[in-house]
Amino acid sequence: xxxxxxxxxxxxxxxxxxxxxxxxxxxxxxxxxxxxxxxxxxxxxxxxxxxxxxxxxxxxxxxxxxxxxxxxxxxxxxxxxxxxxxxxxxxxxxxxxxxxxxxxxxxxxxxxxxxxxxxxxxxxxxxxxxxxxxxxxxxxxxxxxxxxxxxxxxxxxxxxxxxxxxxxxxxxxxxxxxxxxxxxxxxxxxxxxxxxxxxxxxxxxxxxxxxxxxxxxxxx
Amino acid sequence: xxxxxxxxxxxxxxxxxxxxxxxxxxxxxxxxxxxxxxxxxxxxxxxxxxxxxxxxxxxxxxxxxxxxxxxxxxxxxxxxxxxxxxxxxxxxxxxxxxxxxxxxxxxxxxxxxxxxxxxxxxxxxxxxxxxxxxxxxxxxxxxxxxxxxxxxxxxxxxxxxxxxxxxxxxxxxxxxxxxxxxxxxxxxxxxxxxxxxxxxxxxxxxxxxxxxxxxxxxxxxxxxxxxxxxxxxxxxxxxxxxxxxxxx
Numbered sequence: 046x047x048x049x050x051x052x053x054x055x056x057x058x059x060x061x062x063x064x065x066x067x068x069x070x071x072x073x074x075x076x077x078x079x080x081x082x083x084x085x086x087x088x089x090x091x092x093x094x095x096x097x098x099x100x101x102x103x104x105x106x107x108x109x110x111x112x113x114x115x116x117x118x119x120x121x122x123x124x125x126x127x128x129x130x131x132x133x134x135x136x137x138x139x140x141x142x143x144x145x146x147x148x149x150x151x152x153x154x155x156x157x158x159x160x161x162x163x164x165x166x167x168x169x170x171x172x173x174x175x176x177x178x179x180x181x182x183x184x185x186x187x188x189x190x191x192x193x194x195x196x197x198x199x200x201x202x203x204x205x206x207x208x209x210x211x212x213x214x215x216x217x218x219x220x221x222x223x224x225x226x227x228x229x230x231x232x233x234x235x236x237x238x239x240x241x242x243x244x245x246x247x248x249x250x251x252x253x254x255x256x257x258x259x260x261x262x263x264x265x
Numbered sequence: 266x267x268x269x270x271x272x273x274x275x276x277x278x279x280x281x282x283x284x285x286x287x288x289x290x291x292x293x294x295x296x297x298x299x300x301x302x303x304x305x306x307x308x309x310x311x312x313x314x315x316x317x318x319x320x321x322x323x324x325x326x327x328x329x330x331x332x333x334x335x336x337x338x339x340x341x342x343x344x345x346x347x348x349x350x351x352x353x354x355x356x357x358x359x360x361x362x363x364x365x366x367x368x369x370x371x372x373x374x375x376x377x378x379x380x381x382x383x384x385x386x387x388x389x390x391x392x393x394x395x396x397x398x399x400x401x402x403x404x405x406x407x408x409x410x411x412x413x414x415x416x417x418x419x420x421x422x423x424x425x426x427x428x429x430x431x432x433x434x435x436x437x438x439x440x441x442x443x444x445x446x447x448x449x450x451x452x453x454x455x456x457x458x459x460x461x462x463x464x465x466x467x468x469x470x471x472x473x474x475x476x477x478x479x480x481x482x483x484x485x486x487x488x489x490x491x492x493x494x495x496x497x498x499x500x501x502x503x504x505x506x507x508x509x510x511x512x513x
Contacts, residue, residue, distance in 0.1 A: 167323055168360035168419075172374035172426055173350035182377060186364050263406070 055234035056241065059225060066221030067242055073135070073217055074204045077142035081203065082196075084143060085150025090180075092155045103151065110148035116209050118145055123213045138210035146203045153199060157192035158184060190261045197254030201247050208243075218242050271298040273335070274430055274461045275320060280329035282315055289315045291485040293329070297430070297478075300459045304472040304493075307482035308508065313465045316482070317432050320463065321354050334429060350378060353423030357435040359415040361407040367394065367418050368403040371425045379426070386425070393421040397451050413444030417451050424455075431455065433464040449475075469512065473497055481505050 091103040110118070119141035126132045126140060161184050169179030189196075211220035222239035226232035275297040282290040289312045297303045305313040318324040320331065322338070322345045331338050338348055362370050371393060372386035381389075394400050397417040407415055416436055423431060433452065437445040449471050456462055456475050466472060472479050473493045480490040481504075489496060489505045500506045 162358075162360070164356060164358055164360035165362065167354075168356065168362070169374075170346075171321055171323065171349055171352075171354035171356075172423070173346050173378045174374060175346050178377060182373065183362055187362075190364065 052234045052237055055231070056238045059221075059235065059238060062221055062225060063218065063238065063242060066216055066218040066239075069135075069215060069217040070204070070207055070242075070246070073138055073142065073207045073210060073215070074200075077139045077207065078146060078200055078203050080139065080143035081146035081150050084147030085154055088147065088151035089154035089158060092151065093158055107148045107151060110145055115141070115145050115206055116212060119209055119213060134210075134213055134215055138207070138213060138215055141210065142203060142207055145206065146199060149199050149202075150196065153192050153195045154188065157188035157195075160191060161187050193254065193258050193261060197250065197257075200254075201250055204246055204250070205243060271300070273297075274299045274301075274333070275463070276330070276332040277316075277320070278330040278332075280316070280319060280331065281327045282312075282319055282324060283327055289485050290319065290326075293485075293487060295480065295487070297461060297463055299461050301477040302456045302462045302464065302475050303478045303480060304476035305463065305465045305480050305482060306467070306469070306472060306508075307488075311482040312485040313482045314434050317354075317434050317463060317465050320430075321349060321352050321432055323354075346378075350374075350426055351429045353426060353428035353431045355416070355419050355423055355431065355433045355436050357438050359407075359412070359419045359439075361415055361419055361422070363407055366404055366406055367399065367410070370407065370418060371422045374422070375425050390421070390425055393424055394418075396424075396454075397421045398447070411444060412440045413447045416440065416448045420448075420451055420455070430461045430463065433462065433466070435465050435467070437466065437468060467512070469497070469509075481508060483508070 088103045088106055091099040094100065119138065122141040122144065123134070123137040126137050132140065165183055165187065166176075166179055169183045170176070174182070207217060208219035211217060211223060214220070216224065218239050222235045226235040229235070273296060275295070277293055277295040280290055280293040280295075281288070291312075293312075293316060295303070295316070305316065307313050315324055319326050320333075322340070325340055333348065333352065336343075338345075362373065365373060368387060368390050371390035372383065375381045375386040375389070376383055391400065391403055394403050397420055399414060399417055399421070402410065402414065402418075407418065410418065420431075420436075436452065437448050440448065445468065449468060452462070452464070452471070453475050464471075464476075476493050478490060479493050479496045481488050481496065481500075481502075483504055489500060489502045496505070497509065500509060
């Protein structure tokens with residue numbers, strides 16, 4: 046019983062420091078996932094283009110990301126980028142996370158685009174729409190709708206993966222938990238506390254994604 | 266076709282199309298005069314849908330000439346998007362845009378391609394929906410419509426671009442039998458209004474009643490063509506007799 050009481054004490058007393066970490070986790074996640082989405086869309090379009098060299102570029106990127114651990118990507122980008130263009134830790138972390146999630150998002154979007162019936166493209170083209178206009182107005186809106194559940198899942202993974210940038214010294218949620226744990230020689234309550242914060246973030250995101258899915262299902 | 270003095274809307278000469286090793290269209294010649302309804306009949310795989318799709322450049326020919334309103338269309342010299350604006354197409358599976366309402370489907374191309382104002386496109390779109398008997402359905406999504414209603418929306422959507430020719434690729438083949446009639450009568454009204462139409466269909470009643478010229482295709486070639494009464498009642502070729510015997 047005293048263990049449980051101790052955890053609640055830690056949870057309540059550490060609120061102020063965790064709020065700072067929480068903010069950084071949210072900034073990291075939002076920035077990296079926005080950029081990852083743009084990267085993903087870009088490489089998805091390269092992959093479905095009919096130009097071999099563009100497909101190869103997309104394949105190489107996806108192979109590189111899937112073939113190496115995220116922690117390695119973060120360290121390489123951190124030590125690499127901070128040497129060359131003097132990125133601060135935050136943006137090196139964002140770059141690493143975005144570079145990583147972008148590959149998975151590219152595959153999700155590519156799959157969704159290719160799942161849209163070919164007749165949709167033909168209908169657009171038969172009305173005089175260019176291939177670009179057909180993609181933008183007809184295919185992508187339907188593809189995004191279909192991709193919402195998978196994208197939501199990938200965003201959840203992205204938020205949890207942001208904990209890895211604590212290893213380059215970011216004091217986001219997990220970084221705060223590690224620091225507090227070792228400062229107090231009392232690890233478990235701080236790691237349990239940080240788990241609660243992640244659970245809350247993921248719960249909120251899950252509810253948002255479900256609402257979005259319902260809203261988008263209106264036309265079906 | 267009957268008089269020869271009418272305006273030539275489409276002329277096809279020695280058209281060939283292959284998919285890999287498969288030679289689908291072999292030296293096709295075809296003429297469609299303004300306001301005529303030309304019906305293409307034949308078994309599946311005879312090339313009639315491919316011919317139709319070549320006329321809209323959804324498939325690009327391998328050789329031969331396609332002349333539309335006196336203008337020989339080549340991929341290299343023409344903006345095919347501009348050509349497709351003039352040549353409307355209705356598909357077997359409707360291909361309505363499921364993420365847009367009925368009216369959204371209709372105004373999409375006029376506003377996005379032709380740059381017509383939204384108000385104007387909506388006004389014209391509602392008139393077109395009235396014309397196909399769906400004036401009250403403008404605000405619903407396609408998923409709530411029956412197959413026959415979907416196809417009539419698809420016809421209205423193609424008409425919204427004010428095409429000079431309408432192509433129909435088996436427009437009733439995906440419909441339940443009881444819904445075929447409403448689509449055919451919409452097409453008949455369109456023909457009566459003077460629209461030039463090329464129709465791929467298995468509906469021989471429609472071909473006979475509405476068609477001005479019937480073309481029978483087999484194995485990528487035009488076997489025989491003529492006015493409906495001649496082709497249906499006095500086919501000259503053995504092949505045609507066999508085909509008509511098998512379906513009537």
